[in-house]
Amino acid sequence: KAGVTQTPRYLIKTRGQQVTLSCSPISGHRSVSWYQQTPGQGLQFLFEYFSETQRNKGNFPGRFSGRQFSNSRSEMNVSTLELGDSALYLCASSLNAVNEQFFGPGTRLTVL
Amino acid sequence: KQEVTQIPAALSVPEGENLVLNCSFTDSAIYNLQWFRQDPGKGLTSLLLIQSSQREQTSGRLNASLDKSSGRSTLYIAASQPGDSATYLCAVKFRDYGQNFVFGPGTRLSVLP
Numbered sequence: 001k002a003g004v005t006q007t008p009r010y011l012i013k014t015r016g017q018q019v020t021l022s023c024s025p026i027s028g029h030r031s032v033s034w035y036q037q038t039p040g041q042g043l044q045f046l047f048e049y050f051s052e053t054q055r056n057k058g059n060f061p062g063r064f065s066g067r068q069f070s071n072s073r074s075e076m077n078v079s080t081l082e083l084g085d086s087a088l089y090l091c092a093s094s095l096n097a098v099n100e101q102f103f104g105p106g107t108r109l110t111v112l
Numbered sequence: 113k114q115e116v117t118q119i120p121a122a123l124s125v126p127e128g129e130n131l132v133l134n135c136s137f138t139d140s141a142i143y144n145l146q147w148f149r150q151d152p153g154k155g156l157t158s159l160l161l162i163q164s165s166q167r168e169q170t171s172g173r174l175n176a177s178l179d180k181s182s183g184r185s186t187l188y189i190a191a192s193q194p195g196d197s198a199t200y201l202c203a204v205k206f207r208d209y210g211q212n213f214v215f216g217p218g219t220r221l222s223v224l225p
Contacts, residue, residue, distance in 0.1 A: 004155075033212060043201070043215040056212050090155055098143045098205065101213065103156040 002027065004093050004104035012110045018079040021107045025072050025093030032074040033101065034066060037088040046089075048097065049074055055097070078109075086111045114139050114206040116216035124222040125192055133187040133219045135202030140180040143205040146213070147176050147187050149198040156201065159187070192223045 005024045013019050025032050034046040045058040049068035066076040072093075078085055088108050092101040119134045135145070144163045148156040160169045160176040162185070168177040175188040189196060199220045203213035 035215075042217050043203075045212045045214070048212050058212075088153075092156075097212070100158055100161040101146060101203075102158055103148070105155040108153070 004091060004102055006089075006091050006104040006107050008107060009105065010108045010110075012112065013081050014112050015081055015083060017081050018077065019081060019109060020075055020077045021089055021091075021109075023074045023076075023091030023093075023104060025074070025091075026102055029093035029095055029102075030072055031094045031097050031099075032068055032072065033092045033094075034074070034076050035090045035092065036060075037090060037106070038086075043090070046076065050097065081111045083111050085109065114204070114208065114214050116202055116204050116214050118200075118202055118216035118219050120219060121217065122220040122222075124224060126224050127192060127194060129192050129223075130188070130190050131192055131221070133189070133200050133202075133221070135185040135187070135204075135216055137183045137185075137202075137204045137206075137214075139206055139208065140183055141207040142180065143207060145176075145178055145185050145205070146203045147174075147185075148201045148203065150201060150218070151198050159200075189221075192221075194223050194225050196223050197221055 031050045033048040037043045047057045052068045063079045068074045088106045090106045091104045094101045115138045146161045147159040162178045173190040199218040201218045202216040
């Protein structure tokens with residue numbers, strides 16, 4: 001069974017631009033969560049989607065948004081990029097929110 | 113506020129040693145706790161998941177225990193190998209924090225040949 005996949009793996013953007021990251025969960029998983037990882041703040045929860053509905057959102061500004069499609073694939077978007085948005089963005093999928101979570105390899109975003 | 117801490121922050125041991133990594137959390141009302149390892153620049157690999165009703169889980173050389181009342185979990189690694197070198201992260205799903213993980217800062221483990 002294929003694991004969680006994330007595209008692209010690496011991105012370089014400049015301040016003020018916007019970016020869209022994609023996550024394909026494990027087949028059959030309906031819950032997709034997004035996390036931001038930085039050296040200073042560690043792993044922080046962004047949001048979680050289940051059956052196309054956002055169930056929970058972390059403490060991030062409105063520039064961070066996401067969505068989930070009917071096939072459970074998810075995208076997250078960051079608008080008006082700032083230098084501080086440079087991070088590894090990780091996606092995780094699970095059958096349901098209380099089941100084991102499996103992570104993708106991440107997208108490394110660099111904002112110049 | 114729900115928090116997760118991990119001690120030690122870094123650990124260096126010779127190959128073959130048994131070792132224990134510690135995770136503490138501030139609220140005993142949890143759904144589950146999951147241990148991960150992360151290699152530099154990579155995603156997270158799931159090691160063990162312990163549900164709130166369980167006391168321990170085992171997988172190969174790994175054993176994780178959970179004591180909700182004291183807010184603690186330990187990850188025991190037997191007969192450590194250089195390939196075990198990585199950062200180990202503890203994540204807790206608190207009942208009063210939606211249904212999403214709060215991660216600890218991690219323990220960076222180096223196993224020396």
